[in-house]
Amino acid sequence: MSLNAADRPQTSGVADDTQSPEQVSPPIDVYFARQPVLDREGLLCAFETLPRVVDRRESAEIEGEVEAAAKDKAAGLAPRPSATAAALLASFAAPAVRASLAGHPAWLDMTRDALFHDGLQRVSSERVMLELPVNIGADAELIARLVALHRRRYRFALDHVSKADESLAKLLPYVDAIKIDIREIAPALLPKFTSVMKAAGKILVAMGVETQADYQRAHDLGFDRFQGYFFAKPQGGARRSSAPRQALLNLLHLLAAEPTVAQLEAELKLNPVLVMHLMRLANSGSMNIGRKVTTLREAINATGTNAIARWTQLLLYADGRRIAAEDDPLLQLVATRARFMEIAVTRLAKAHLEEEDAAFLVGVFSFVDAVFGGSVESTLDVLTFAKPIRTAIVKREGALGRLLDLSEALERADWTRVDALCGELAPLDAATVASIALCAAEWAGTSGRNAEDEGLERIED
Structure with a gap:
């Protein structure tokens, strides 16, 4: 995918190629970070997409929008769509964001304004969990909106819950998941809190899981999902050690020495599993060989040492379990x-x-x-x-x-x-x-x- 400025995924406002100049959206940039969500088996099951919205409009224009919204509210009118909400939803619907999720659903941080925006209909309800900030409120207008969206099969998670209060009690029937930062609740209170949420049938998400001890604690308490980078940290010694890993290291050492095809062939033959993967690699569609590769030497020549080296480096991290x-x-x-x-x-x-x-x-x-x-x-x-x-x-x-x-x-x-x-x-x-x-x-x-x-x-x- 080209990364020239003109070719970037559309992330500013809601403009597209069919708009005339007077229709082009305001200068609002939206871009995303992505954080993994793991299930109880330690497998990737979703990504939280964390948006950053940069509003580059003149302050007078922004203030005018806020004043107009306040007047509408005072007059009992429906909320006027905001430019930032439109930009957020349009950017999230961009193909580049969907492609980055590796087929997993997204958990999207929402604002109250975006929740009421008609542009939300551009976001597939089947592939997203809408995260509500804990301070979003629990008034009748919001509850009615959640009910209406729920009828369209949208699902909701309440983010950064740290205490049981009146707002949580009102919102609880309408959300599917509760996200709890395990660092923000006293350890003595966490078991009772999680027990109550589990009894209410909610998916529990542990945030701030940075160590194996954090993960084990949250897992023992019955949390269903885990956010944090504990899985990328050492876990008391070699992780998922296996015999093929040594074979991969041997192969990397050989590749660094610019081996001949005969040397590579001899090293690969010591491990039939590596041969199997190389044959799959050589016969993949993007090799454009035009015929089926049937011998190891043909596979080495077709693939090239650079591709073999990169493939070998990444395979060092492959989970020992048979997972995708x-x-x-x-x-x-x-x-x-x-x-x-x-x-x-x-x-x-x-x-x-x-x-x-x-x-x-x-x-x-x-x-x-x-x-x-x-x-x-x-x-x-x-x-x-x-x-x-x-x-x-x-x-x-x-x-x-x-x-x-x-x-x-x-x-x-x-x-x-x-x-x-x-x-x-x-x-x-x-x-x-x-x-x-x-x-x-x-x-x-x-x-x-x-x-x-x-x-x-x-x-x-």
């Missing part, structure tokens, strides 16, 4: 970050083409401690990476180190940090990096549709 690539949260996170960095580095003012592979490697191996246990430094020593790659991962130095920080900030929707890092990485800005991230997420999630993704199948122990 798009349901593996760690694999999706790794692949998205690596692809993001590979694209983003080409947009820097002093970009060099040879940095693309290095950027991809930094993204991939920034998670090595989650897989192998031990320190990042010790694992990188074994893999014998070049100094710029090591220092980018360990010390966050250089442009690659800054891009790694940027990727992490975007993953956590830390827009203040994103803006600060973009200031150091000209000409990148928040809108551009958010757009790159959507493209990277689409690449990571399209298992089976392009050559490299054919290699994201599970390796069996």
Whole structure:
């Protein structure tokens, strides 16, 4: 997908190619961060899409809109559609956002204004959970709107619930899920609170799950969904260790030495599972060979060492269970970050083409401690990476180190940090990096549709 400014997914207002100049929407930018939601089996089951709305209109225009809305409300008229709500809903409906979800439903942060906007009908009720802020209110007008939308099969989650109050009691019958930040409720109160919500038949979502201990605690309390990056952290030693992983490391070492086809063939033959994946990769439609590959040597020649290396790097993170690539949260996170960095580095003012592979490697191996246990430094020593790659991962130095920080900030929707890092990485800005991230997420999630993704199948122990 092209990332030139003119080719970016439409994220400003609701403009499209059919509008005349006088119809073009106001200068409101909307872009999204994306955070994984896991189920009780540790599988990816949804993404929360966290919007950032940047209103670049003149203050007088914004104030005029607010005053007009206040007059309508005082006169008992229906709420007037706001420009920001229209921009949010139109941007969420853009193909680039849908493509970034890897087939999973989205949990979309809503505003009260957007909830009442007719543009909500552009959002498929089957693929979205609408997240309501805890301070949205519980008046008769809001309740009536929730009932009307529920008839159209929209579902709702109440976000950041931290206490039982009158507003929660009024909204509880109309929401399907309750999101609780486990860090914001006293540990002694959390069991009782979750018990009451479970008894009410609600889906419980634990937020702020950053460690395996957090996850185990929330899991034991009966939470149904989990948000946080515990799955990308070391878990008391090597994670999902399997014999094929050593074979993958051996293959990576060989690939780094620019092997001959005969050497590659000999190494691959030591592991029939790797041969199977390479044959699938070579016979994928995007190889454009024009005939079926039937021998290992043909597969190596057809695929090329670069594609084999990338496929091997990502397979290091594959879950040992037989699950689809798009349901593996760690694999999706790794692949998205690596692809993001590979694209983003080409947009820097002093970009060099040879940095693309290095950027991809930094993204991939920034998670090595989650897989192998031990320190990042010790694992990188074994893999014998070049100094710029090591220092980018360990010390966050250089442009690659800054891009790694940027990727992490975007993953956590830390827009203040994103803006600060973009200031150091000209000409990148928040809108551009958010757009790159959507493209990277689409690449990571399209298992089976392009050559490299054919290699994201599970390796069996």
